[in-house]
Amino acid sequence: MRSIGCLYDSTRCTGYRGCMVACKQWNELPAVKTTFFEGEGYQNPADLSGDTYVYMSYHEMIDPKTKKLRWVFGRHACMHCVDPGCVSACPVAALQKTPEGPVTYDAGLCLGCRYCMIACPWNIPKFQWLKALPEIRKCTLCSDRVAEGHPPACMKACPTGALTFGDRAELLAEAKRRIKASPGKYVNHVYGEKEAGGTSLLYLSAVPFENLKLPKDVDTEPRPHLTAGAMSAIPAVIVGLSVILGGTYAIVKRRGEVAEEKVTSGGGQS
Secondary structure (H helix, E strand, O other): OOOEEEEEEHHHOOOOOHHHHHHHHHHOOOOOOOEEEOOOEEEOOOOOEOOEOOEEEEEEEEOOOOOOEEEEEEEEOOOOEOOOHHHHHOOOOOEEEOOOOOEEEOOOOOOOOOHHHHHOOOOOOEEOOOOOOOOEEOOOOOHHHHHOOOOOHHHHHOOOOOEEEEEHHHHHHHHHHHHHHOOOOOOOOOEOOOHHHOEOEEEEOOOOHHHHOOOOOOOOOOOHHHHHHHHHOHHHHHHHHHHHHHHHHHHHHHHHHHHHHHHHHHHHHO
């Protein structure tokens, strides 16, 4: 089975944010407050959250060629790594890498440990801190749509061709073709080709990727090997914690029973 992905060409993006709207509509997510950042303008939203799976960042900078001010746009969502660290860090398999490519999440299995948040080099998974029954939230690349042969909602909504959906290998080849055809237009690198072992979300840019708020210090090693040692100790920790909590519960319960017996006994003598 082919592995699908997305190519985001920032040189074709106008900051229209149709992808954000489509994402919120499909996933039934609420709107969030607009925030102003010096040098970046109004950001709506300001970052990913439990209510936002994809957002556009706006960056005003001097064009190195024309020496004039220009806007460039960054797109931020789950990278859907080829070998995801978040999946390997989850002790209960609440996060899964599907054969088609998307990394999905099952709230019914989640313990709320948030190890996935620590394991992700892009800080993508978000916790619903303000909810009584919080869950981890992130883009799933519309796995429900993809499973039925449809593109993700955000891809379908892009009016400028900045987003291309398809086979990851073919998208990578297309990205390299664009760089070769217009070497002065792009940074000579496809972001996501090798970062963290490779990602399903690939980027092209005319400016350094860190200018789009993409970290430049992500190495090429897949993340699971970094979590393997720590995760191997999780079963023992869980068992030990269960024993401790079970013992504590038994002690507290017994103390309650003794106290109740004393009250009952005292009441009978009066």
